[in-house]
Amino acid sequence: MNRKILSEEEIKALCKRMRLHAMDMALAAGNRGAHVSGSLSCIEIYAVLYGAILNYDLDNPLWQDRDRFIAGKEHARLAEYPARAEMGFYPVDVLHTYEENDGLLVGHQLRRELGVEYASMSLGMEMSFVVGKAILAKQTQQKYHIYCLLGDAECEEGPVWEAFIPAAHYKLDNLTVIIDRNYMSVDGNTEELMAQLDMQRKMEAFGWESVTIDGHDIHQLMEALSHKPEGRPYAVIAQTTKGKGVSFIENKKAWHQAIMGEQLYHQAIEELQNA
Amino acid sequence: MAINPALIKAYAKMGQKGAAAGIGMMELAKRDPDMRVVVADSVAIASLDRFYNSYPDRVINAGIAEQSMIGIAAGLSSEDGRVVYACTYAEFVLTKALEFVRHNLAYHRFNVKLVGNSAGFAMETLSISHWATEDISYARALPGMTILSAADSLEAIKMVVAAHDMQGPVYIRLSGLLNCPMVYEKDFDYQIGKANTLREGEDVTIIATGMMVREALDAADLLANQGVHCRVVDMHTIKPLDTALLDNVMASSRMIVSVEEHAMIGGLGGAIAEYMAEKNGRPRLVRIGVGDFFCKLGDLRFCWEQHGLTAPQIAERINKELQ
Numbered sequence: 132m133n134r135k136i137l138s139e140e141e142i143k144a145l146c147k148r149m150r151l152h153a154m155d156m157a158l159a160a161g162n163r164g165a166h167v168s169g170s171l172s173c174i175e176i177y178a179v180l181y182g183a184i185l186n187y188d189l190d191n192p193l194w195q196d197r198d199r200f201i202a203g204k205e206h207a208r209l210a211e212y213p214a215r216a217e218m219g220f221y222p223v224d225v226l227h228t229y230e231e232n233d234g235l236l237v238g239h240q241l242r243r244e245l246g247v248e249y250a251s252m253s254l255g256m257e258m259s260f261v262v263g264k265a266i267l268a269k270q271t272q273q274k275y276h277i278y279c280l281l282g283d284a285e286c287e288e289g290p291v292w293e294a295f296i297p298a299a300h301y302k303l304d305n306l307t308v309i310i311d312r313n314y315m316s317v318d319g320n321t322e323e324l325m326a327q328l329d330m331q332r333k334m335e336a337f338g339w340e341s342v343t344i345d346g347h348d349i350h351q352l353m354e355a356l357s358h359k360p361e362g363r364p365y366a367v368i369a370q371t372t373k374g375k376g377v378s379f380i381e382n383k384k385a386w387h388q389a390i391m392g393e394q395l396y397h398q399a400i401e402e403l404q405n406a
Numbered sequence: 407m408a409i410n411p412a413l414i415k416a417y418a419k420m421g422q423k424g425a426a427a428g429i430g431m432m433e434l435a436k437r438d439p440d441m442r443v444v445v446a447d448s449v450a451i452a453s454l455d456r457f458y459n460s461y462p463d464r465v466i467n468a469g470i471a472e473q474s475m476i477g478i479a480a481g482l483s484s485e486d487g488r489v490v491y492a493c494t495y496a497e498f499v500l501t502k503a504l505e506f507v508r509h510n511l512a513y514h515r516f517n518v519k520l521v522g523n524s525a526g527f528a529m530e531t532l533s534i535s536h537w538a539t540e541d542i543s544y545a546r547a548l549p550g551m552t553i554l555s556a557a558d559s560l561e562a563i564k565m566v567v568a569a570h571d572m573q574g575p576v577y578i579r580l581s582g583l584l585n586c587p588m589v590y591e592k593d594f595d596y597q598i599g600k601a602n603t604l605r606e607g608e609d610v611t612i613i614a615t616g617m618m619v620r621e622a623l624d625a626a627d628l629l630a631n632q633g634v635h636c637r638v639v640d641m642h643t644i645k646p647l648d649t650a651l652l653d654n655v656m657a658s659s660r661m662i663v664s665v666e667e668h669a670m671i672g673g674l675g676g677a678i679a680e681y682m683a684e685k686n687g688r689p690r691l692v693r694i695g696v697g698d699f700f701c702k703l704g705d706l707r708f709c710w711e712q713h714g715l716t717a718p719q720i721a722e723r724i725n726k727e728l729q
Contacts, residue, residue: 241514249484249514256509259474263481266466267442290506293474297467 133189135218137182139349145217146178146349147403150376152213152226154399157391159227168374168386170209172313172346173280176369177214179352180278180309189219192244196274199264201249203257204282204311205239206388212236220246255288257281258308262294265303265364276359279308283327284316292337298364299338306364307356308339311346313373319384334366346371377402409560409593417559418588422580423523424453425559430566431491435461438570440488444479446472452493452523472503479518480510487517489570495529496522496538496579504544511575512548519569525555525581526617526667526696527709534703538579539696543672545577546645552598553644555579555674557619558589561642564596572598579616581667583706587620589640601648607635610724611655614665615641615674618694621710622665624717629724636724647677656688663692663724667715670695692727694720 137145150171157165185198202211208229216223221235229236239250251257261279268277285291298306310330314321321327334341340360344351346369355367373387374380377399391399417425434441435457445451447470449458458465466482468475472494479490492499499522500507510516522538529536545553554569554576556562562580569576589604604619605626614622619640626636637659639651655662662682664675675693682688694714701712710716714723 251509253505253509256477256506259468259471259477259506260481260484260510262474263444263466263478264484265481266478267482267485270463290471290473290477293469293471294477296469296471297474297478300469 134187139353142178142182142349145182146174147406148217149174149178149210149213150403151400152216152223153209154391154396154403156209156212156226156229158393158396160230160391162390163230164388164390165209166206166388167209167391168315168380168383169204169282169313170207171375171377171380172371172373173204173207173210173311174375175347175349175352176280176309176311177210179349179356181214181218183353184356185278186275187246192220192246198275199248199277200246201251201257201261201264201277201279203251203280204254204285205250205252205257215246254282254285255290258291258294261306262298262301262303265298265306266301268305269301269303273305275305277306279306281308281310283310283312283314283330284321284325286310286327286330287316287325295334295337295339302362303364304360304362307360307367308364309356309367309369311371312368313371315373315382315384315387317384317387330368331366334368339364339366341366341368343368343370347375376406411592414560414588414591417563418586419584420453420559421584421586422556422559422562422582424584426521426556426562426566426578426580427453427493428456430563431457432460434567434570435464438489440486441490441570442466442482442488443491443493444468444475444482446470446475446494446498448494451495452521454493472498473506475499476503476506476510476518480514480516483516483518489517489519491519491521493521493523495536496525496541497536500541500545500577501538508548512551515550515574517573517575519566519576519578521566521578521580523580525579527706528581528583530705530709531703534700539667540669540672541579542644542668542674543676546672546677550574551645552576553579554598555615555642555644556581557616557640557642559586560588560590561596561640565642568596568598581616589619589623599643599646599648601642601651602640603637603651604640605636605638607637608658609635610661610663610728611637611639611659612663612665612720613639613641613655613674613678615644617667618665618715621715621717621720625720625724628717628721632725634725634728641674644674644677647681649681652678652681656682656685659689661690661692661727663694665715665720666695667710668695669698671698692723694723
């Protein structure tokens with residue numbers, strides 16, 4: 132099987148490279164702008180998933196027993212695509228083409244051979260799809276586990292909760308959902324705009340097993356994501372900082388979708404390289 | 407399955423949804439154990455009791471959550487392309503869940519078949535929240551959707567089977583109540599995309615769909631007594647439209663009349679109008695359907711009457727338009 136399992140140290144180095152790729156991609160997007168800060172909050176989540184947790188085989192991308200990862204908050208492509216490129220799903224040098232017409236990675240396409248099991252994009256679209264997939268996997272006794280990443284503000288979408296209910300009802304213990312709890316939506320702080328409150332308690336009240344961790348701590352992520360639930364689905368609330376790693380982007384709502392000019396690009400790269 | 411007139415009468419009693427689920431889907435379940443059915447607390451609503459009692463593991467309840475129902479159906483089909491039906495009221499399976507239908511069926515092409523029952527005014531006094539009178543318009547605008555609309559119970563059975571056997575998303579529109587009047591009194595060949603000419607006539611061609619096919623046949627009887635001879639076509643596939651048949655009809659009719667229990671904007675009449683608009687030397691098109699208003703609340707016939715959809719009204723309208 133062609134798949135590297137990275138150590139915590141290697142994942143840290145991977146995160147650094149991914150953040151640098153993210154800046155390159157933001158620059159390449161030009162005046163269209165890019166979803167910068169929401170990508171930076173989930174770099175560690177993606178790095179741990181693709182670096183150590185998910186089962187896959189690069190020589191056989193459609194391997195039946197591969198774990199299924201379905202991305203919610205799917206505008207975080209500046210984290211999602213570099214993780215797969217770094218781990219060998221496609222060359223790193225196609226990353227900057229992600230905004231090109233009819234490009235390999237443009238927009239949202241279902242490309243299983245590239246690790247894209249579903250293209251959700253519209254917030255709240257993925258969770259019910261994931262539940263259907265997990266029900267079928269249980270009915271057909273599949274070995275794989277299903278992972279899904281959601282944004283915390285994405286959970287303001289009703290269909291997310293419509294799907295949390297059957298996930299618990301059908302005891303989908305082949306399902307792990309990670310919620311990127313970066314406390315920000317487009318317009319600012321979630322707790323000021325639409326309070327999400329204690330998401331672990333909410334998930335527990337919905338019949339899920341849940342844990343809250345530091346979503347930038349590789350060790351905590353490795354531990355939380357290695358755990359397999361029993362008899363119920365599992366939600367990892369990953370507390371993060373939107374824009375993590377670049378001082379002028381962190382917690383700045385203007386960077387949800389923003390244009391990365393040359394000057395700021397060099398400033399960001401310098402910060403990230405010296406970190 | 408040998409189909410004889412006695413069976414057809416029994417199907418008619420079951421209504422379109424009862425026959426589609428109780429006969430058509432039961433048949434399919436025997437030959438396709440992989441097939442799944444997703445409901446939104448709608449086993450009873452979609453007449454799936456017998457199916458559920460026979461195959462409880464193949465029915466997945468999403469709860470009263472139609473968006474989630476469509477997402478779950480897509481997820482169930484996503485691994486091996488198996489056929490998944492999503493069954494509830496037409497208004498909810500299509501309209502309420504429209505973005506999920508657009509994304510998962512139209513865009514991703516998951517092999518999901520929507521079975522929307524009680525379309526048109528069949529929900530009667532439960533009123534506009536449960537009436538589906540613009541669903542065809544919404545579905546027609548979605549790229550690559552196949553849209554089927556059953557004229558009677560036998561056709562509804564054939565439709566769910568044909569939808570199973572084709573690849574890709576389908577919206578099946580069932581309408582009417584229990585004791586659905588028969589259009590087909592003996593067995594017939596059903597083919598998606600190929601309309602059925604039920605009666606010949608050289609003056610006018612009536613192209614109808616759903617419950618309006620029976621009304622159109624009755625209107626043609628009334629008109630025949632007055633010396634006006636109508637061809638009647640069951641346009642059971644709204645998309646893709648049978649344009650070969652339309653070409654023939656345009657070449658051989660003085661007037662074409664579309665009849666549907668659905669909004670005239672974007673429905674069967676709209677589809678025919680769009681096609682005909684680009685043709686030279688075409689006959690006149692008269693569209694009969696649900697007008698651009700919500701009618702007063704009441705039973706099926708009361709609603710039909712307000713939109714001029716009953717057989718005598720259709721006959722009268724055609725007579726008027728011919729003068």
